[in-house]
Amino acid sequence: MTDATIKAIPTRQADRIGEIDIIRGLALFGVLWMNLNANAEFTVPTPVLAALPTAAVDRWIGLVGEWLAQGKAQCLFSILFGFGFAILSHRAEARGVDARALYLRRVLILLVIGLAHLFLLWMGDILHAYALMGLALMLTRRWPSPLLLIVGLILALGAMTAAIAWYVAVTPRGSPPDFITEQAAGIARRWPIFMGHDYGALVRELLIANGREFYLTAIGPAFLATVLGRFMLGSWLFRQGWMQDTARYAPAFRRAAPWLLLIGLGLAAVAPGLELAGLRLPRWAQTPRTLVDEASQLVLALGYAAGIVVLCQTAVWRRLLSGLGSVGQMALTNYLSQSLVFVFVLYGLGLGWLKYAGPTFCLALALVVFAAQIVISRWWLALFRFGPAEWLWRSATYGRWQPLFR
Template identity: 50%
Template sequence: MTDATLPTAQADRIGEIDIIRGFALFGVLWMNVFGMGDFLVPADNIHGLTQMETLEKVVGFLSALLMGGKAQALFSLLFGFGFAIMMDRIGRRGGDGRTIYLRRVLVLLAVGVAHTSLLWAGDILNAYAAMALLLLLTRRWSSGWLLGAGLVLATLLPAAVMIFYQLTTPEGQPPAFVALFEAGAAARWPIVMSHDYPAFVVAMFRTLFVEFYTQPIALSYFGWILGRFMIGSWIYRQGWLQQPERYLTGFAIVAATFIPLGLLTSLRRSMMAGMELEPMPWAQALFRGVAPVAELVQALGYGALIVVLCQLPAVRRFLSGLGSVGQMALTNYLTQSVFFFVFLYGFGFGLLPWMGPTLSLAFTLAVFGLQIVFSRWWLARYAYGPAEWLWRWATYGVKPALKRA
């Protein structure tokens, strides 16, 4: 292996990025547990805390408002940012990063497919790997084209898909993908809560690769992932996060404007319901299509706020646990699914029926707290997380040193 294609050294990591990634991973865990009642199994089968209905409603409302879709948006932006880092650093060393990048992405694709089938149908890695292959085609695009195409894919394409469903769905009926998923969730419930692991594997694979990826809604899903990748890559080109202290005023302005704007945009449905207003039938798809815009704006605001806070030494130390988790993002993402398997599904303690909004948040805080402790302990002794170490080994073909000197 030449110097041009050597892996990035640990000393070259951007600390703010690790902290933002850790925050995003917390949100991903939270929303995965909170959203199981609509995605994995029927929502009616999760009763939560039946004696605390008001608390459940408040926590559920705040969960969706503060983090629904935002964590995944932030995670996608960071993936595009990381792609640009890798290609730029290899390029500056005089190498061609395409072969290394393709190997890295194909390994991730294999991990994602296995993760989907064996543990968690909501796996994002397989989609990230698939779109990362397309992202490679944009590496020589101008910054203007990269940002413009990214915004179109991340915001306009989802709205266009929703308009398609609005025009092709008979009045009074749910879209075809919704009906298919509801039927699939009902069929998954006894499997998820049973001890039949072979049936579970089949159900997990079918959920994503048959019920979802074969539907037009998957075009929207892949499109906004690729679009966010492109926006993240564009952000890297601007150099803001490489020298954040030079751009603190800009980060503060983005945080102060984007977070409230994202919250207000996300609140539109709740505000209209409170005023007993309904959008006209022709406008309903447009209202639903606004969600990706709100998610992207709010995610950017969160990221900017974390960058500002990281410039305060005391706050940065407080947030350093997020950085430890973010530095081991792949390991922690995969182990979150192990917690699902042990504690939520029927193979273990079978707690899923109680995972309403309140206990979803409590479960998330407990699991993520353990991940902070484990990540700190591990990184004090080893240079990479276990999955990251194996990923680097498979990518570069050279076994990296695991233990710290």
């Protein structure tokens, strides 16, 4: 074992930024909730959802989810990943360690986990995308902060907007874009497979769906570019030092949070507002609407983060939000365990409750699962330093078993 390996120790409990864990926990709940909604949307036929006894309430809960969480939770999670990359690089270099080699091992291990999760369990995996764009993020380590911010904003706001603009330009008038056609065919194909008992057929469908409906369309590459942009913004935020000393910058957070939340909520209300009003935008308006959607996700995600920082300046609120921090500290374990629970509850391999998965059911299931994860995470972290997945990930990254018991 080299001296550099000995110096490359993982983050100690005392070095953790409590607000970051709480923000990550909030983001994880949003990801959990929206994963359930999206899985139902891309799997359950519309007549099945329309026939549910909760259909009338489902519409309103679906609109609220679209307004408050859709895209925003994933955006916040992505920003935190970029922030974490910067923390790891900074602390490794402070110890005289080659941050690139350490980070490369960490990301490649995450890529293996993500690909296994994507093709063996859950269609909406995000880990593989984070690992792939994490590799690209390494190239920006020495970029000056203004360049990091500008390119990050361009990618975060412009990548998906450009993809939609391209579809508007090339799709014949009166015809849906090819990815919409593929998704419609995918729903009809997936429904009997996911409700069946053939695990091999499910794995084949995961492979087909992620290709035809995502990565072989313009949406997949645009999504990856968006993730990279958000990573870059998270890395830029670390360089500003605001989250490392929230008490010092608390007045600035108090000024920024209301504006970020108000503007973000206003922008995010456009899409559900149009749907509620039954309005269909002309073709030319699809591109600016996408830009508004991407901006709403970024601004509202930052508003949520700033709001939590403000609340955490008060001991009572910090204590009330500590459950989110426990979940956030075990984010990888909780993310993967959510998929295991959902496959068992929803698919024909388990309880087969996918046929009930309207927005009301999805929200109720998300709340129950997340509440259980708060309890379990608190209990686990009282005994152990890391979650089980985090412990294995860290041990593989640092090349030796990490101390697990407190």
